[in-house]
Amino acid sequence: xxxxxxxxxxxxxxxxxxxxxxxxxxxxxxxxxxxxxxxxxxxxxxxxxxxxxxxxxxxxxxxxxxxxxxxxxxxxxxxxxxxxxxxxxxxxxxxxxxxxxxxxxxxxxxxxxxxxxxxxxxxxxxxxxxxxxxxxxxxxxxxxxxxxxxxxxxxxxxxxxxxxxxxxxxxxxxxxxxxxxxxxxxxxxxxxxxxxxxxxxxxxxxxxxxxxxxxxxxxxxxxxxxxxxxxxxxxxxxxxxxxxxxxxxxxxxxxxxxxxxxxxxxxxxxxxxxxxxxxxxxxxxxxxxxxxxxxxxxxxxxxxxxxxxxxxxxxxxxxxxxxxxxxxxxxxxxxxxxxxxxxxxxxxxxxxxxxxxxxxxxxxxxxxxxxxxxxxxxxxxxxxxxxxxxxxxxxxxxxxxxxxxxxxxxxxxxxx
Numbered sequence: 001x002x003x004x005x006x007x008x009x010x011x012x013x014x015x016x017x018x019x020x021x022x023x024x025x026x027x028x029x030x031x032x033x034x035x036x037x038x039x040x041x042x043x044x045x046x047x048x049x050x051x052x053x054x055x056x057x058x059x060x061x062x063x064x065x066x067x068x069x070x071x072x073x074x075x076x077x078x079x080x081x082x083x084x085x086x087x088x089x090x091x092x093x094x095x096x097x098x099x100x101x102x103x104x105x106x107x108x109x110x111x112x113x114x115x116x117x118x119x120x121x122x123x124x125x126x127x128x129x130x131x132x133x134x135x136x137x138x139x140x141x142x143x144x145x146x147x148x149x150x151x152x153x154x155x156x157x158x159x160x161x162x163x164x165x166x167x168x169x170x171x172x173x174x175x176x177x178x179x180x181x182x183x184x185x186x187x188x189x190x191x192x193x194x195x196x197x198x199x200x201x202x203x204x205x206x207x208x209x210x211x212x213x214x215x216x217x218x219x220x221x222x223x224x225x226x227x228x229x230x231x232x233x234x235x236x237x238x239x240x241x242x243x244x245x246x247x248x249x250x251x252x253x254x255x256x257x258x259x260x261x262x263x264x265x266x267x268x269x270x271x272x273x274x275x276x277x278x279x280x281x282x283x284x285x286x287x288x289x290x291x292x293x294x295x296x297x298x299x300x301x302x303x304x305x306x307x308x309x310x311x312x313x314x315x316x317x318x319x320x321x322x323x324x325x326x327x328x329x330x331x332x333x334x335x336x337x338x339x340x341x342x343x344x345x346x347x348x349x350x351x352x353x354x355x356x357x358x359x360x361x362x363x364x365x366x367x368x369x370x371x372x373x374x375x376x377x378x379x380x381x382x383x384x385x386x387x388x389x390x391x392x393x394x395x396x397x398x399x400x401x402x403x404x405x406x407x408x409x410x411x412x413x414x415x416x
Contacts, residue, residue: 001411002030002097004052006089006110008037010219010254011192011321012103012123015399017047018191019100019121022403037085037106042256053088056081089114098411105155112158119166119410120159121191121402125150127174128392129353137353149177159183166410168402171392186405189398192321193328195306196396204313204376210246210297211376212281213238214308214315216322218343219254227318227338228262232269234316234336234365239296241369248281249298252308252322259289262300266291271298283307314375316368317359318343323351327358328393330386332375334360334368355392358385 003023007016013036020032034044035053044051093099093114101107104124111118129150130140147153159167160183167185169175175187205211215235217227235249253259267273271291285304290297301308309315309326317323317333320342326333333355337345352361362371375381 002092002095003032003100003411004089004092004097005032005034005100005102006037006107007034007102008106009103010039010043012107013039013041013043014321015121015123015191016100016102017043017049018194018399019102019402019406020049021047022399023406026400026403026407035085035088037082037103037110052092054081054084086110086113092116100406105152105158108155108158112161112163115163117163117165117411119168119406120164121168122151122174123170123192125174126170126354126392127177128171128356129350131173132356133173139353148180150174151178156181156183159185166405168405171394186402188401188405189394189396190328191399191402192325193393194396194399196310196325196329204382207245210248211242211314212248212250212312213372214312214317214326215249215251215298216315216317216319216326217251217253218319219322220342221257223338223340223342224254224257225261225265227343229265230336230338230365231316231318232265234334234368235296235298236269237366237369238316238372239294239369241373245295247296249296250281250283250308250312251298251300252305253300253302255302257302259300259302263289263291266298266300269293281307281311283311314372320347320351323359324355324393327355327389330389332358332360332382332385334362334371334375336362336365336368356388357381358389358392 005016005020007013016034023029023032033050033052034041035051036044036055040055041051089110090113093116097116099111099114099116099118101111101118102121102123108120111120127150130144131137136145160181165184167183168188169178169185170190172187175185178185215231217231218224239247253262263273271293274290274292283299283301283304284307285301287303288299288301290299309329314331315326315333317335318338323333335348337343337348348361352359360371362368
């Protein structure tokens with residue numbers, strides 16, 4: 001039996017890879033291939049997972065949320081790309097292969113159009129956008145309440161088709177709501193936390209120890225470069241607020257990026273590049289670049305993403321999936337809106353609804369320093385953040401649980 005995994009975004013690709021790797025361990029499958037609908041599938045290539053069909057990076061990076069971004073994508077062949085991808089998926093279905101869709105409505109729709117049996121891992125939506133365990137959020141509109149779920153009626157319709165053998169959602173609250181429509185939903189956790197060690201207790205250091213701050217500019221260019229410049233303004237506000245304390249900034253930059261522009265921005269802001277790495281952090285990145293300014297250190301790393309998240313106490317975040325993973329570790333994040341196309345004010349507000357008290361949204365980078373001071377001096381809030389993160393992101397091991405379910409319950413004819 002053969003399985004095609006389709007996904008639509010960098011974060012979705014990462015989740016898909018973790019499930020594929022788990023599938024390879026729990027079942028005998030003739031072939032697993034991937035088709036990233038957005039971008040060229042760098043994550044799949046790194047994991048030695050074969051990519052089929054046509055792939056291409058669009059100007060919007062997959063976030064064609066306004067007419068200008070959509071127009072740019074259309075000019076470079078979005079419709080042709082989508083058609084070729086549809087043809088690939090349709091052919092896979094005709095050949096009897098199964099489909100695992102990871103992401104949102106687009107891979108879900110393509111999976112259904114394939115005519116094959118399919119399962120869906122919903123990474124983009126959560127009922128936490130609209131409600132919490134106590135009920136509707138005050139920001140939830142009357143229309144959203146009338147629709148009844150973050151998943152729209154047409155999405156729920158696709159999930160109730162006979163070809164859909166399983167829907168895997170990101171949290172228990174979402175599973176609880178979707179069960180109202182007889183959807184074959186499973187609550188097995190969120191794969192994005194699988195490679196981390198979760199500690200549901202806040203671990204802020206003593207004043208005499210360095211405060212480690214993660215910097216997350218995002219994973220799409222050129223937006224990440226613009227976000228980086230705003231984040232550097234935020235680091236300045238932190239350095240002013242903690243002028244007597246040792247600070248270590250860990251910049252987790254996507255491996256596919258050219259780091260030179262990021263380094264140039266640092267130098268423009270007064271950071272000095274060091275030829276030798278002198279720090280005590282367990283970062284397994286021999287190519288990491290060290291900068292210093294006064295008693296602050298900044299380490300720019302492109303190969304130690306998980307270590308950067310695990311080691312940091314707090315993050316300045318202008319990212320999607322990476323911010324969620326950091327929050328899932330029980331740690332606080334501070335964010336502010338950028339110019340997009342992804343990390344706009346609306347995106348930041350929605351992310352705050354999704355992640356609750358774990359994310360503090362401020363208006364400008366200059367407010368980050370004082371906001372961080374307030375967080376550190378509020379142990380009750382830090383404990384609440386730690387507990388909230390685990391509740392909303394779940395415990396590690398979800399990919400293995402999903403893979404086992406796909407083999408034994410959804411695609412049960414894969415068993416040999």
